[in-house]
Amino acid sequence: MFYLHTIQCNMKRNKTKSIITVCICIFVFLLFDLYFNNIYINKIQLENLADIIPIxxxxxxxxxxxxxxxxxxxxxxxxxxxxxxxxxxxxxxxxxxxxxxxxxxxxxxxxxxxxxxxxxxxxxxxxxxxxxxxxxxxxxxxxxxxxxxxxxxxxxxxxxxxxxxxxxxxxxxxxxxxxxxxxxxxxxxxxxxxxxxxxxxxxxxxxxxxxxxxxxxxxxxxxxxxxxxxxxxxxxxxxxxxxxxxxxxxxxxxxxxxxxxxxxxxxxxxxxxxxxDTTFRTLASQLRQSIDTLQSIFPLICIIVIFIGYIVSFLLISSRQQEFALMRALGAGRRKCFLLFLIEQASLIFLGEIIGGGAAVLLFRQASVVATAGNIFLFSYLLGCMIALWRMGKTSVMQALFCTE
Amino acid sequence: MEMIRAEQVRYVYKTKYQKVEALRDVTCSFETGKIYSIVGESGSGKSTFLSLLAGLDLPTAGSLCIEGRDIRTINRDKYRMEQASVVYQAFHLFPLLTALENVAFPMTLKGVPVKKAREQAKQLIKKVGLEDKILKQYPQMMSGGEQQRVAIARAMASGGTILLADEPTGNLDTKNEVHIVKLLKDLAHRENYLVIVVTHNRKVAYETDMILCMQDGALIEVQENG
Structure with missing residues (x-):
């Protein structure tokens, strides 16, 4: 109940930050889905190539x-x-x-x-x-x-x-x-x-x-x-x-x-x-090359999403460092504070993903691709967010709240 | 009744370039129903000592006992939640919460239902001498004195009997300073709180029952006020 109430209040009170987080998530998710959709389309084209250009x-x-x-x-x-x-x-x-x-x-x-x-x-x-x-x-x-x-x-x-x-x-x-x-x-x-x-x-x-x-x-x-x-x-x-x-x-x-x-x-x-088979081979090798290239940059794409998740979360929650320290000073455990911020951020990311996913389905009409992209996006973005929260969790409560001597 | 006892407390912290000995063999004890002040120059270790008393860190050496139990053996989060509260010079209220919500927060943190917590928070705000109109105001809408009273009310909300104050009057004018000191004294003498105030202000220090003077991390003098 405490989590639900506090998270709900935090989201409302940090309205601008919440909206920015959701908007960034929508945008990044659409780009992420575009990448997945490209791989999917290339694969489908390769599969259908035999029908379009039979040998x-x-x-x-x-x-x-x-x-x-x-x-x-x-x-x-x-x-x-x-x-x-x-x-x-x-x-x-x-x-x-x-x-x-x-x-x-x-x-x-x-x-x-x-x-x-x-x-x-x-x-x-x-x-x-x-x-x-x-x-x-x-x-x-x-x-x-x-x-x-x-x-x-x-x-x-x-x-x-x-x-x-x-x-x-x-x-x-x-x-x-x-x-x-x-x-x-x-x-x-x-x-x-x-x-x-x-x-x-x-x-x-x-x-x-x-x-x-x-x-x-x-x-x-x-x-x-x-x-x-x-x-x-x-x-x-x-x-x-x-x-x-x-x-x-x-x-x-x-x-x-x-x-x-x-x-x-x-x-x-x-x-x-x-x-x-010249035409088929040329087109098939082009498509294969395209798929290979796209697939080879998959780890890089994930790292970019993690990085975006980290940077966005860090920038948006770093101003709330004192809030974090204060909660710690009031007796909330490190885990409790971490969880509170994480659930809040995860809810916003999830909301962004849902809206982005809906838009992606409307744009690309590939629900299965959107679902796959959604899972990987959520995991990667949330990982970035968790790293940002972990860094924030290392804040010294003493330094954040007490007068420097 | 002795509430806190510090024995040969040492605290060393590392900066990027050096080790700093912030506290050196501090030995003293604090009783409930009394108000203490810790005075000293900047860098003398007052606030560091207060933060150790608040359980925000552990002494490097020596022992710090709360009601006879070493602070290393107790759950410090629980200690802060149920026994010791801190009031800061910069007030540190949640900027996006109203006065009522700020005071109710420690109670909801403990699991008290929101409605009940708000009822109790109302009473505490009244107790520190604030009017009802303050309830729905955000910190930035209040004066320094009002913010500090709300902070004291929030400290009381935890239900503990240890109140630690770091320069509570540092950002206040003389009129508000008098009010806050009176409030802290009342808490100690009437509500049986243990109040420890870190201050630069000699005037505030003379209002307390006991003055602890610190210099270069060491406790050099303990002076009882008549």
């Missing part, structure tokens, strides 16, 4: 000159699909085809359709989901294992077809011989249900979109049925966790990927990996 990877030939028309072994395809460090893998397998059955000699006239097997729309350059119109129930076209296809709208018109019709395609796969010359060989005569149409979209930089799209797995199954070695034509994907880039690269190396060597001989073998 795109593309399988190329050894000298890096070719990204499509490659021979990517099925083992590699399978390993990429199974790897947890790979996100959204996209594969294509490029073929040619003709409508209906025809003699092998007529291939030059009849093989007039460009056919691509793909496991996702993003695998096909120049084509987006908006360009494709599929019938109901065929939304999972790219992952389907049924013999279905999507055909270019102009081909549908040319052959007077409709969605839902079945078209029989004579598919030929392409391969390179030892002299790196392109050859076509029959794969399969495949009846395919037309489940959708796509608009012919021309891209200035990429290849022309195909005439016929098939699900990737349907093509692969066809290769297996015919016991022909399957290979993909292009492969691209994203790094699942860009913050674990080193682990990712190690895994890719274990899968058999080589580093691009610009001086290497031209080939069609898709065995090198182009990792487009």
């Amino acid at each position: 795109y990877c593309r399988v190329t030939n050894l000298n890096g000159s070719l990204e499509t028309g490659l021979v990517i072994s099925e083992d590699l395809v399978r390993n990429l699909q199974a790897s947890p460090k790979v996100k959204d893998p996209a594969f294509t397998v490029r073929m040619v085809g003709g409508v209906g059955e025809f003699p092998l000699d007529d291939w030059k006239q009849k093989l007039n359709l460009s056919v691509v097997g793909a496991n996702t729309v993003s695998a096909i350059a120049g084509l987006s989901q908006e360009d494709i119109r599929v019938e109901e129930g065929a939304a999972d076209f790219f992952t389907s294992t049924k013999p279905v296809c999507i055909i270019n709208a102009s081909i549908i018109e040319k052959y007077q077809l409709e969605i839902g019709d079945t078209i029989t395609l004579n598919l030929f796969y392409q391969y390179y011989d030892e002299r790196k010359e392109l050859h076509y060989s029959p794969l399969e005569l495949m009846p395919l249900e037309i489940v959708g149409a796509m608009e012919a979209v021309f891209s200035s930089t990429e290849q022309m979109p195909p005439d016929v799209l098939l699900p990737f797995e349907v093509v692969r199954e066809s290769f297996h049925r015919r016991e022909i070695a399957f290979s993909a034509d292009s492969a691209s994907f994203y790094v699942a966790d860009p913050l674990q880039l080193n682990a990712f690269k190690k895994e890719m190396k274990s899968l058999g990927f080589l580093n691009r060597t610009p001086t290497a001989e031209y080939s069609y073998q898709g065995i090198a990996l182009s990792v487009r």
Whole structure:
């Protein structure tokens, strides 16, 4: 009761000093919280960097000159699909085809359709989901294992077809011989249900979109049925966790990927990996550096807060040294006096922190950061205040109250 | 009745550059119901001796007994709170407390409820001859004499019987000086207090029952006033 009454009275009577203490606490706390918020924002930005700037990877030939028309072994395809460090893998397998059955000699006239097997729309350059119109129930076209296809709208018109019709395609796969010359060989005569149409979209930089799209797995199954070695034509994907880039690269190396060597001989073998991580790495290292710098000055920031707590408390309570000495002379123990002043100061600091915390939540909208900053601030500032009080407690009562002789 | 006994009391303190022997083998005793004065030149050790009597520090050597118990063995905070009070030349009232609150403070410090403490404080203020209008005044609004009376009332509020006064009339005019000395004498003779006054003022000293003369930290003469 004595403490409560005395502290309440002291606060009221030292109104100006109390208000100054609260205001300084609000100001210092806001700065302290700003520092914490900076670390927090940098960390969040680093965590979100992978979503904002995903690391795109593309399988190329050894000298890096070719990204499509490659021979990517099925083992590699399978390993990429199974790897947890790979996100959204996209594969294509490029073929040619003709409508209906025809003699092998007529291939030059009849093989007039460009056919691509793909496991996702993003695998096909120049084509987006908006360009494709599929019938109901065929939304999972790219992952389907049924013999279905999507055909270019102009081909549908040319052959007077409709969605839902079945078209029989004579598919030929392409391969390179030892002299790196392109050859076509029959794969399969495949009846395919037309489940959708796509608009012919021309891209200035990429290849022309195909005439016929098939699900990737349907093509692969066809290769297996015919016991022909399957290979993909292009492969691209994203790094699942860009913050674990080193682990990712190690895994890719274990899968058999080589580093691009610009001086290497031209080939069609898709065995090198182009990792487009420059922007990500630059930004991530900047953010990391920023976080490290901010975190490294944390002890210094705490010392500054302790120092501010000490200086402010010392300046504001040093004029009350006589009050302290008088209380001691009246019989209040050192501990009691110390506690009385400490509780008074702590209440003001806490009040300042609450107001500052409220303002910080309104400004930065990060209550958890404010709470963490609040605890550390309270501890540091109070420590400074305690040092000031401890110094004041060393005042000689005799010197403060008696006439100097 | 003997209340305080000092035996061969020595007090040495250190400054930055030297050791100062402020008290040298002071031996004397003080009885309740009497008023004592300690006189001497500046630096003779009067106030130092008073502060030791108030329990604000301990003698370097010798013994200082309060009611037969060595001051080293007693709780000095409790001693100041319950037995001995000090009145200062500069009054030393809490500047932000009213006269009533100043007098009530030692009682609230002891745990007396605020309301009760204020009631008792009112009576004490009346006892030292101050009017009710002073109750709500802050120290800076009062005259020196009024402040010193409030300080005496505050000293009485602790409920002890030892009143130590360091130059209580040093900042007062002659009229107020007479009032304060009379008040201190009354406390000793009527209320059975032990009053010890440190003073430069010979006139004040002659009003007391016993004069202790100090020089260079030593008690050189004890003179009883008729």
